Amino acid sequence: MSTPKEPSAPVLAGHGRNGEHDRDRDRDHDRDRDRGRDHDHGRDEDHDHGRDRDGGHLSILYRGPLSSCDYDCPYCPFAKRRDGPDRLRQDRAALERFTGWVTGREHPVSVLFTPWGEGLVRSWYRRAMVELSHLPHVRRVAIQTNFSCRPGWLAEADLDTLALWVTYHPGQVSYERFLGRCRDLAGRGVRFSVGVVGLPEHLEHARRLRADLPAEVYLWVNAAEGHLYTDPEAALWTAIDPLFAYSRTPHRSAGQPCRTGDTVISVDGEGTVRRCHFVPAVLGNLYDGTFRPRARTCPAALCDCHIGYVHLERTGLYDVFAGGILERVPGALPTGPSVHGGVPEGFQPQRAQRAIGMPARRGTQTT
Ligand code: SF4
Numbered sequence: 567m568s569t570p571k572e573p574s575a576p577v578l579a580g581h582g583r584n585g586e587h588d589r590d591r592d593r594d595h596d597r598d599r600d601r602g603r604d605h606d607h608g609r610d611e612d613h614d615h616g617r618d619r620d621g622g623h624l625s626i627l628y629r630g631p632l633s634s635c636d637y638d639c640p641y642c643p644f645a646k647r648r649d650g651p652d653r654l655r656q657d658r659a660a661l662e663r664f665t666g667w668v669t670g671r672e673h674p675v676s677v678l679f680t681p682w683g684e685g686l687v688r689s690w691y692r693r694a695m696v697e698l699s700h701l702p703h704v705r706r707v708a709i710q711t712n713f714s715c716r717p718g719w720l721a722e723a724d725l726d727t728l729a730l731w732v733t734y735h736p737g738q739v740s741y742e743r744f745l746g747r748c749r750d751l752a753g754r755g756v757r758f759s760v761g762v763v764g765l766p767e768h769l770e771h772a773r774r775l776r777a778d779l780p781a782e783v784y785l786w787v788n789a790a791e792g793h794l795y796t797d798p799e800a801a802l803w804t805a806i807d808p809l810f811a812y813s814r815t816p817h818r819s820a821g822q823p824c825r826t827g828d829t830v831i832s833v834d835g836e837g838t839v840r841r842c843h844f845v846p847a848v849l850g851n852l853y854d855g856t857f858r859p860r861a862r863t864c865p866a867a868l869c870d871c872h873i874g875y876v877h878l879e880r881t882g883l884y885d886v887f888a889g890g891i892l893e894r895v896p897g898a899l900p901t902g903p904s905v906h907g908g909v910p911e912g913f914q915p916q917r918a919q920r921a922i923g924m925p926a927r928r929g930t931q932t933t
């Protein structure tokens with residue numbers, strides 16, 4: 567277990583701050599919740615994104631009560647945790663209520679499931695993914711997953727809409743089995759990203775995976791908590807993930823325009839709406855109509871999780887991940903690495919999705 571970083575400057579690398587499917591999302595949630603309290607004075611500083619509301623399109627990060635996993639990652643509090651029958655029933659009912667709400671919308675919606683645990687080993691998550699993928703107003707439905715499940719259910723989904731955020735956990739699954747799953751996904755035409763946590767012991771696994779994955783599959787690397795990457799170390803990871811610079815250090819976000827709370831929201835199993843998973847202030851409830859989207863600046867000092875800072879305007883990551891914001895699939899990859907912690911040298915964000923072989927999408931999706 568690594569040591570949580572200090573919340574004060576200098577800005578250090580963080581683990582789990584990039585939305586990987588591991589325990590650190592839990593810890594970072596608590597940490598950023600505290601930060602959010604410290605900086606709530608900035609909550610009401612309205613700002614104008616100058617953004618097109620895009621037909622009322624709303625991106626939702628959904629996290630229900632589920633908090634169990636079939637894996638046993640040594641760095642995760644959900645490892646081998648068991649949800650009892652009541653908890654599972656509660657999670658299923660909450661998910662079905664949520665999908666029912668999405669089904670009834672008259673505006674475009676995109677969904678990323680971010681369970682604290684593994685969702686796809688539960689039939690109701692697979693069903694929700696399939697059902698939502700077929701709704702004409704759903705532009706994207708994606709989930710963070712270890713993808714330990716069998717892939718057959720994907721045949722029922724609309725693969726123009728469904729996508730996966732897959733995390734590789736060396737030690738929990740054999741390399742050959744995981745690579746085989748990735749190749750199977752690619753063969754099916756499933757849109758997905760694959761990632762690893764940038765721990766030193768993962769480096770060779772990540773290199774090998776990068777070499778063996780189809781070139782069009784993006785392999786992301788999340789900076790590990792407690793790790794300060796020297797430039798030479800960062801260069802090793804950047805050689806695997808040209809976008810590692812975005813993860814290497816947290817983003818200073820206080821008072822900065824962020825799309826969350828407006829065109830992006832976080833929703834829990836009871837329908838409670840927050841702007842993101844990291845700021846505790848409640849903005850209303852999805853089901854009783856008390857949530858009203860409103861642009862606000864970020865109240866937290868730092869944003870160090872990909873599923874958060876991708877929406878922070880100053881990062882420019884809506885251009886980088888054009889067409890694949892929720893599932894972390896970039897529109898095009900940089901042509902040259904950088905080890906300086908900034909935007910990789912030579913990076914030219916493009917919307918040319920053909921560069922990574924993306925399947926065709928409906929509409930003019932931005933996420
Ligand atoms: S796969 Fe499971 S045990 Fe491993 S980090 Fe993700 S939730 Fe935790």
Ligand code: SF4
Binds near residue numbers: 842845874
């Ligand atoms: S930048 Fe956005 S996503 Fe990140 S903590 Fe602030 S409000 Fe949340």
